[in-house]
Amino acid sequence: MSATIIDGKAFAATVREKVAVHVSRLKEQNGITPGLAVVLVGEDPASQVYVRSKGKMTVEVGMNSYEHKLDIDTSEADLLTLIDTLNKDPAVHGILVQLPLPKHLDEDLVINAIDPAKDVDGFHISNVGLLGTGQKSMVPCTPLGCLMMLRDHHGSLSGMDAVVIGRSNIVGKPMAQLLLGDSCTVTIAHSRTKDLPEVVRRADIVVAAVGRPEMVPGDWIKPGATVIDVGINRIDAPEKGEGKTRLVGDAHYESCAEVAGAITPVPGGVGPMTIACLLANTVTACCRANG
Numbered sequence: 235m236s237a238t239i240i241d242g243k244a245f246a247a248t249v250r251e252k253v254a255v256h257v258s259r260l261k262e263q264n265g266i267t268p269g270l271a272v273v274l275v276g277e278d279p280a281s282q283v284y285v286r287s288k289g290k291m292t293v294e295v296g297m298n299s300y301e302h303k304l305d306i307d308t309s310e311a312d313l314l315t316l317i318d319t320l321n322k323d324p325a326v327h328g329i330l331v332q333l334p335l336p337k338h339l340d341e342d343l344v345i346n347a348i349d350p351a352k353d354v355d356g357f358h359i360s361n362v363g364l365l366g367t368g369q370k371s372m373v374p375c376t377p378l379g380c381l382m383m384l385r386d387h388h389g390s391l392s393g394m395d396a397v398v399i400g401r402s403n404i405v406g407k408p409m410a411q412l413l414l415g416d417s418c419t420v421t422i423a424h425s426r427t428k429d430l431p432e433v434v435r436r437a438d439i440v441v442a443a444v445g446r447p448e449m450v451p452g453d454w455i456k457p458g459a460t461v462i463d464v465g466i467n468r469i470d471a472p473e474k475g476e477g478k479t480r481l482v483g484d485a486h487y488e489s490c491a492e493v494a495g496a497i498t499p500v501p502g503g504v505g506p507m508t509i510a511c512l513l514a515n516t517v518t519a520c521c522r523a524n525g
């Protein structure tokens with residue numbers, strides 16, 4: 235094992251401390267408490283865990299948390315009415331609708347109903363366009379967290395070859411935009427990419443965001459490269475006992491850590507940074523709303 239472990243958990247704690255300082259200043263100097271509304275439709279167990287965790291950390295940094303848990307059969311009209319109410323509520327500075335939504339709801343329509351200034355996920359089409367053209371926007375939390383870890387580790391990313399595996403709107407595409415913004419040479423690889431191992435072997439930075447457990451083995455990694463593992467996959471772990479599971483990333487940790495210069499672990503890498511960036515985005519939204 236030679237790679238430096240990029241400790242996302244510790245880094246996220248420092249980001250949350252800074253957010254908490256900012257929040258207390260807003261309270262003392264402006265009499266404003268930033269507020270984050272999280273909307274969860276249905277009872278997807280993973281989403282419930284994420285939403286609970288977001289709510290807990292929101293309160294821990296001194297902000298107000300508003301949780302809206304809706305039945306799985308909530309109509310699109312009712313969801314849009316709630317979003318409209320939150321858009322108009324001056325106590326709510328950030329709105330997050332947890333994805334995925336149940337199949338009968340149009341995700342694009344729902345996301346684009348959120349006031350772009352309160353879109354702390356950065357998924358609204360206006361924010362996507364602003365990011366793509368290098369303008370001030372709300373930046374999606376997971377890619378932002380990855381970028382912060384990369385900048386912290388490397389300083390400048392200018393001129394580095396970066397390969398993003400995965401082309402989702404939530405991670406892959408905005409990650410590529412951010413890396414391009416930091417002057418990387420960026421390749422977005424995906425399920426149809428020809429000779430993926432060869433493409434990955436060229437990279438100084440590999441961001442694995444495919445959602446397939448341990449898909450990237452160590453022999454795809456250029457020696458000394460940095461591996462940012464966005465995957466959070468639960469797999470069976472019979473070695474821990476019958477019916478037990480464990481979390482793994484999209485990279486095969488042990489073999490990648492042998493070759494890489496630096497790597498994020500799962501858990502304790504990208505995951506905590508995502509929530510820390512959500513809190514930071516909420517403070518940003520609050521500051522922008524209040525001049």
Ligand code: GUN
Pocket residue numbers: 330331332333334355375376404
């Ligand atoms: N589901 C998985 N990741 C995310 C995220 O970053 N934001 C939202 N809203 N839903 C998600």
